[in-house]
Amino acid sequence: MIELIDRLRQREWRLTAQRRVVAQVLTGEHVHLTAEAVHGRARVLLPEISLATVYNTLNELVAMGEVREVQAGDGPRRYDPNVTSPHQHLQCVRCGTLWDVEPAGADDLALPVDQQRGFRLLDVDIVFRGMCPACDRQARQPATNPA
Amino acid sequence: MIELIDRLRQREWRLTAQRRVVAQVLTGEHVHLTAEAVHGRARVLLPEISLATVYNTLNELVAMGEVREVQAGDGPRRYDPNVTSPHQHLQCVRCGTLWDVEPAGADDLALPVDQQRGFRLLDVDIVFRGMCPACDRQARQPATNPA
DNA sequence: GTATATGCAAAGCATTTGCATTAAA
DNA sequence: TTTAATGCAAATGCTTTGCATATAC
Numbered sequence: 001m002i003e004l005i006d007r008l009r010q011r012e013w014r015l016t017a018q019r020r021v022v023a024q025v026l027t028g029e030h031v032h033l034t035a036e037a038v039h040g041r042a043r044v045l046l047p048e049i050s051l052a053t054v055y056n057t058l059n060e061l062v063a064m065g066e067v068r069e070v071q072a073g074d075g076p077r078r079y080d081p082n083v084t085s086p087h088q089h090l091q092c093v094r095c096g097t098l099w100d101v102e103p104a105g106a107d108d109l110a111l112p113v114d115q116q117r118g119f120r121l122l123d124v125d126i127v128f129r130g131m132c133p134a135c136d137r138q139a140r141q142p143a144t145n146p147a
Numbered sequence: 148m149i150e151l152i153d154r155l156r157q158r159e160w161r162l163t164a165q166r167r168v169v170a171q172v173l174t175g176e177h178v179h180l181t182a183e184a185v186h187g188r189a190r191v192l193l194p195e196i197s198l199a200t201v202y203n204t205l206n207e208l209v210a211m212g213e214v215r216e217v218q219a220g221d222g223p224r225r226y227d228p229n230v231t232s233p234h235q236h237l238q239c240v241r242c243g244t245l246w247d248v249e250p251a252g253a254d255d256l257a258l259p260v261d262q263q264r265g266f267r268l269l270d271v272d273i274v275f276r277g278m279c280p281a282c283d284r285q286a287r288q289p290a291t292n293p294a
Numbered sequence: 295g296t297a298t299a300t301g302c303a304a305a306g307c308a309t310t311t312g313c314a315t316t317a318a319a
Numbered sequence: 320t321t322t323a324a325t326g327c328a329a330a331t332g333c334t335t336t337g338c339a340t341a342t343a344c
């Protein structure tokens with residue numbers, strides 16, 4: 001599989017230091033990050049990068065189809081560099097962490113024509129929702145230390 | 148099936164004119180409305196109802212488990228009074244309209260244990276995404292009249 | 295050299311909240 | 320009468336935008 005950064009070069013995308021760093025941050029990760037998290041990690045590599053640029057860059061990547069925007073539950077959007085394999089997710093309802101999964105039986109899922117209401121179908125999103133181990137533990141002990 | 152309004156009465160929920168109207172608006176609808184849409188329709192019945200109250204009321208209904216909050220794609224949250232039957236949806240990617248559906252094969256969907264990452268699973272959301280007939284038509288004729 | 299991306303700070307939406315007023319029980 | 324809900328307007332959090340400056344090509 002061709003790396004994200006190379007695909008971007010192929011697209012004749014103007015390769016700035018900021019964009020390079022955002023691509024790098026996304027590529028290295030398997031958890032799906034919020035814009036703020038991307039900014040935090042990008043800053044380690046390029047301290048002067050602004051949050052606005054991170055947002056702009058992520059939106060462009062989404063528009064190009066190189067990154068998928070995921071909005072499940074409340075909280076900020078998350079970004080998923082995996083657009084090739086089926087995009088099904090496992091999300092923590094508490095902290096929002098998002099993982100890619102490949103559930104069994106997804107291919108057999110179908111919407112009967114009489115329920116399609118004339119829609120032109122594009123896509124199916126499947127999100128398994130649950131509590132991740134860390135949050136589950138914290139949810140049981142109400143607070144670290146309520147003074 | 149007991150009506151929403153009656154279930155609320157059973158819960159000893161303080162029944163104000165505003166809450167009654169919100170419940171009424173939700174019950175009558177099969178499309179899932181945004182808070183603003185609920186406000187618009189509620190105002191027809193009770194002009195002085197405020198948007199803040201609509202939000203507060205919707206949140207309480209969600210906390211009670213009488214209404215489901217749906218966030219798919221961008222755009223504002225939508226509210227779904229159908230909590231009994233499986234909550235799978237068909238959504239227009241352009242206008243956000245949301246319908247309940249019951250896809251085939253949903254019961255066979257499963258996440259293998261080796262992909263659960265220790266999560267305590269609670270729920271699965273399935274959203275079919277596509278273009279509704281009205282939006283599809285409009286998307287083909289770029290704009291009504293780009294002067 | 296020229297077009298385009300950046301950073302900043304201000305604006306924009308959807309949603310929540312504080313507080314005085316009003317109404318349900 | 321008491322307790323809780325309402326409406327308003329201000330605050331919040333995430334995201335977008337306008338504009339002058341900097342940078343890739």
